[in-house]
Amino acid sequence: MIAVAASIVQPLIDGVRSRRSFMKSKLGILSALWLLAGAVPSGGCGPASAAEPASRYVNLHEGNGIRHLLDSLEVAIPGRMAEAKAPGLSMAIVDRGGVVWARGFGVRSAGGSAPVTTETLFSVQSISKVVTATAIMIAVQEGLVDLDAPVSAYLPGFTVHSRYEERPEKVMTLRHLLKHTSGLGHEAPAGNNFSRGVATFEDHVRSISDTWTLFPVGSRYKYSNLGMDLAGYVLQAASETPFEAYVERKLLAPLGIRASTFDASRIASYENRACGSPPGDAALVYEQGMIPCGGFYATASELGEIVRFHLNRGTAGSKRVLEERYIDAMMNEPFAVEGQIYGHGLGVFRMNRLAGKTLRRPFAMHSGGGFGFGANVTWLPEFGIGAVVLTNSPNADFAAGLAHRALAAILEAHGASLDTYRPYADLVEVDIDDEKLKPLLGTYTQTRDRIEFCLQDGTPGFKLIDGRFFVAHFVAEREAYIDIPGAAYSTLIRFVPNLDGAGAYLCTVHDGDAYAYCDGPNDAPGPDDPRWERYVGSYEWLAGDTPVMTTKIHRRNGWLYLEHMKLVEHEPGLFFLPHGEYVDARGPVPVGGGVAGRRKD
The missing domain is CATH 3.40.710.10 (DD-peptidase/beta-lactamase superfamily)
Incomplete structure (x- = not known):
């Protein structure tokens, strides 16, 4: 259940998954149709806009070649559904005048025969x-x-x-x-x-x-x-x-x-x-x-x-x-x-x-x-x-x-013109003294992701959970960017100190996501409490009575860890992970972040 650091990679790399960019052809409608079978686009946000001038609106009710495009879309969708293993799909295209086009595809239930329509819930x-x-x-x-x-x-x-x-x-x-x-x-x-x-x-x-x-x-x-x-x-x-x-x-x-x-x-x-x-x-x-x-x-x-x-x-x-x-x-x-x-x-x-x-x-x-x-x-x-x-x-x-x-x-x-820009294009790299980097070294985590800020052959950078290393280009004492091949723009990362009692973290600036500080080379060993031995072992987290995830609690450097995340005891049997989620082992049924579990071993 551990994934590559999503906030670093997912919104940026072209042609992988949703919230990512895809290459735009410039060869007219036929090329636009090629996009319907191509890679997946990405998301982002610039300054919010007020009401738009009417001249910018696209009126799909007037046709303008859209019908041919939508007919081609209708032909292409079943093949895309098969690739995605989607038994059924319903889709609508809308403009300010209402629903322009709506179709149902496939079946309401895998293995069934009842068709999906535009009225299927x-x-x-x-x-x-x-x-x-x-x-x-x-x-x-x-x-x-x-x-x-x-x-x-x-x-x-x-x-x-x-x-x-x-x-x-x-x-x-x-x-x-x-x-x-x-x-x-x-x-x-x-x-x-x-x-x-x-x-x-x-x-x-x-x-x-x-x-x-x-x-x-x-x-x-x-x-x-x-x-x-x-x-x-x-x-x-x-x-x-x-x-x-x-x-x-x-x-x-x-x-x-x-x-x-x-x-x-x-x-x-x-x-x-x-x-x-x-x-x-x-x-x-x-x-x-x-x-x-x-x-x-x-x-x-x-x-x-x-x-x-x-x-x-x-x-x-x-x-x-x-x-x-x-x-x-x-x-x-x-x-x-x-x-x-x-x-x-x-x-x-x-x-x-x-x-x-x-x-x-x-x-x-x-x-x-x-x-x-x-x-x-x-x-x-x-x-x-x-x-x-x-x-x-x-x-x-x-x-x-x-x-x-x-x-x-x-x-x-429709030949619509897009007002575009490249975020973070004006970043200027500066030299940061090594002594100022040392307090930042360590692992930063979310529930299923982690990022390590470390030195590799003396070069500061970020190592993702899949082992890839990206050089950190510092633009301020606590801000650095990385360049990922094929990305639409640089990923700006900000180190935030522990100012509010919730711990230090790093933030991927483009989406505001936080990775909480977990541990690092400068940390002192933990108390290594003998009582904690009772919590060491494997746990299953349940959907009803069905296990959906298995994790291990283990000891490291005097602390308890849930997989790669340090557990800090708030009171006997009640622990917190770096990003703030709780693990409650005080009762007969362990609970992690609101989800019930059980000992496996």
Whole structure:
């Protein structure tokens, strides 16, 4: 379960996976069609834009050769599905006038015969966050909630554990929750991506109180399902209306959306519904309690109407549902890190990497994957177009790649000019004294990634988990960049000292992601507590009763380690990993980051 350092490599290298760039042909429509079978595009974000002049909009309803392109896309998709092992797929292309093109491909369940149509419901997983955030902005507009009021103002009984604040719920706000800077983790004990039992929304949110924050509220970014679920629960409490009912009445109904829903009973009774692949994996998706963050089911056409709503800046037909300033707020929310070029706004992921080019004006997207489903929604406000791809394959990268390739081909067919730039092009290397580098040496970790800053033959650089070494070019005392062959731009890395009690870390500036300091050559040995011997061994982490991951706890340099991550004991039996996640061995069932486990040996 250990991967190459994703924030360093994934957003940059051309032609690998989604959020990466792909080469753009300049030979017209036929070359644009070649893109539909090519490599996968990437994401990023530059300065946010306000309303675009109408002359920039692409009107797909006027034709202009787009029909030929879409016909070719329809022919190409089944082959791409076979490569991605996707049993079924539904896709829609949208402009400001509505859904221009929508098709269904394949079957609703692997091994089945019922066909996917444009009316087939798919779990959209984390794309649910876009719907949730949009509904919350409606509540902000109505005065029901305030983005900057503390969570405790709406949920006076809610608490969460923290090593940094006595009452973090009195500090974290809806803004923190929507932009993933609340410090909340990703999983809760009741209802999570690993559980297979039934959990209500209320049970799920109550169990967030059993978790621990990863860092001080607002101090850094970490993608969090729990943050979005708690935001949805705040909406439910403030509106005195079930969450799914509020979304239905205030957002979906005004847009004419009838089938797509958060309502578990409606989802379960909907006959034309896709099943995740492998079959059965998604049987309980709508019973997991993770409703605002991942419980939405949609058809491609109706999700396209939500895209249209955003492209039209909050209007549904002639009716204004959401003021433009709230649409802007979702896209324009400042990033957590100075110099960051893409990442989360309020509930949407702001991107600017498309067709091998980095755009100055951002576009919006969100992917979703899990329980046998993979999906992507992307819209380009500058050009007034968007795409939706829903699949019953867990490969969300495939969905994102298909959406982005189609949009890139459409822009090329229309001869759209892209305002591009190269981030970090003006970096100037400086000499740094070796003595200033020594305190920075060491390993920096996330849950499944690690980066080592080290000296190789006297040259400072970064070693990834796959062993590749990249020379560090310092531009300031605590900032350096690396150049990866084939990358669209340099990767700027910033070392952040321990200023907030959560430990030092390094940050990949382009996406704001943090890697916590774990250990290094300057560290003193640990206390080597004899009591820790009881925790040494192999552990299985469970989805229901089924093991999905095996890890080892072992001793090294006087410390306990979970795989490559140092464990620091907070109180007897309660440990924390460098990035803030907890491992609780105080009870009969060990719990790691909200996920239950068991001893294997």
